[in-house]
Amino acid sequence: MSRSRPLTARGWGCLLSGILLIVAANIAAARPLLYIGVLLAALPVVCLMIVRMPRRRGEVTRQISTDLMAVGETSRVTVRFDLWSFGIPNGIWRDVLPAAVRGDATGDYPDDALRYDVEGMRRGVSTLGPLMLRTTDPFGLARREQAFGDTRTITVIPQTVALAPLPTKVGAAGGTAQTRSTRIGQGADNLIPRPYSSGDSRRRIHWRATAHRGSLMVRQEEEEASPDAMVVLDRTAGRWARPGEDPDPAFEQAVSLCASAALRLAQDGYSVDVVDAAGNPLGALRGHEEDREDMLIALATVEPRGEAHDIRSVVGSTAPGPLILITGVLDDEDAEKLSTAGAAAPLLFAASASAEALASVRSHGWHPSVLPTGTTDPAELAAAWASALPFTTVQHV
Structure with a gap:
């Protein structure tokens, strides 16, 4: 955060004009110019002392309308600012926003109510604040910007999309909890x-x-006792692009589909485990509301890293009903050895795959689809999910 300059443009102009008049008065031996120059040079200094001298302290509390904000969702932030100062200064307040959200977090103080809307732009856990208050003297020559209060953590979770249910029951129990x-x-x-x-x-x-x-x-x-389902997010570093500090659109779509698929299966009555390609747990949905929040918070901070393992070691000895594998670049060699691990309904989604790779995984029993990486339209992601549901009869393996 750049530091605020102590004088405004008007203040610097007044100070420089005063100095020039003092120099000109000495050259021309004009005493009236000297008086005016001293006045112009001293006025910004006096105004700066008036603005900077008073001691101020304040407390800031923030309330956010939603505890977890999804990408593309808007939340209202209400700020309570208790300021202890000699007199009530006039100025402009500004809440410092992280890159994960955007909004117009500024207003007049003390005229405007301290509230604003923010929109989730990027997954992650970041902080709002501190609150900055910029005040100027009555002549507009000097200014003071001061930070008040603590920051507030804000969590932006992945965007979730309404997906179609599986068209058939998987296994004897189907998707109904017993x-x-x-x-x-x-x-x-x-x-x-x-x-x-x-x-x-x-x-x-x-x-x-x-x-x-x-x-x-x-x-x-x-x-x-619910039938099991598993969602595997392959976040192997080698399968995803890492364009500097900017998020990878393909990976963001994969995380969104991961969350959406897990919620869809849980809604259908499955007991869902969400893991990465190394078998590390990212969440488990067992019918409790806190399970959903824990999974979304975990997915809010997930990033590409690590190496992949054989899908059979990730699934374990007991094959689930639906198995959702979401990966990045799927080459022909990996597609040739990609097993369904005995899952009754194996669905595969790849950010990038050749026609040969898709044909190879299809021959192994997968129902593949390609993620829509060039758009953020939720309908496109739902369409990619629907395109991977062609089966009509599924026998439990």
């Missing part, structure tokens, strides 16, 4: 009170049973 047994857990709220044990979450305390029994009771719940 209740299978009663045990201690945090599944659906089928309540059976039991005594509190060390390690139980206090969020599961059954207050009515606690009041009745006189000791802490918690909810024992039925666990939901």
Whole structure:
């Protein structure tokens, strides 16, 4: 952040004019010019002291209308600015915005309400602030810009797109969660009170049973047994372009599809694991709202790195129903050895792939599609998803 200059253009002009008049007065021996020159030279200095001398301190708190803001989404930021100063200065306030968002975060102080709208532009966790207050003297010769308050963290999550459901049920259970047994857990709220044990979450305390029994009771719940699905985001560094500090549009589309596909499968009743190509977990959706937020926050900061592993080692010994693999550049050699790992519904999305590579993975049982990397239109991403759903009958493997 560049430092504000202490004098305005008018102030510098006044100071330089005063100096020139002083020099001219000495050359021409004109005493009136000397008086005027001294006055013009001293006025900016006096104004600078008037602006800079008062001690000011302030507290800033910010409220954002949404805890998590998606790319392309708009949120309202309301700022409360408590300023302690000798008198109420007039000036312009400005909240410092990171590159992840954009908006008009400026206004007159103290006339305008301190609120503004920001639009998510880039995934990531960044900070809003500090709040800058720029004031000038009544003559407009000197100015002061001062930072107030702490910053506020803002998280921009990937844009999610409404995707079509799978056209057929995968496996015997399909996409419907089935209740299978009663045990201690945090599944659906089928309540059976039991005594509190060390390690139980206090969020599961059954207050009515606690009041009745006189000791802490918690909810024992039925666990939901859902068919498994897996979404693999191949963020191998070699498969994605890294154009300096700018985000890779293809990778942004891949992250958006990863989040959207996981949410789509969870909505259809699947128990979804989201991992990268090395098997590192990026999220797990088990029917809780906090699972969704945790996954989106993890995807907000994911970047291309590392190396890929064989898809069979990532999936493990138990093949899932739907398997979604999202990758970057898919060459012919990798396509030739890309196994479906026994998944019942393997879908593959590549940012770039030749016709031969697509034919090769199709021969291995994948249903491939190419990511729309030249556009940010959500409809294009939904169309790419739909184009990878040609199957009508799927047998569980």
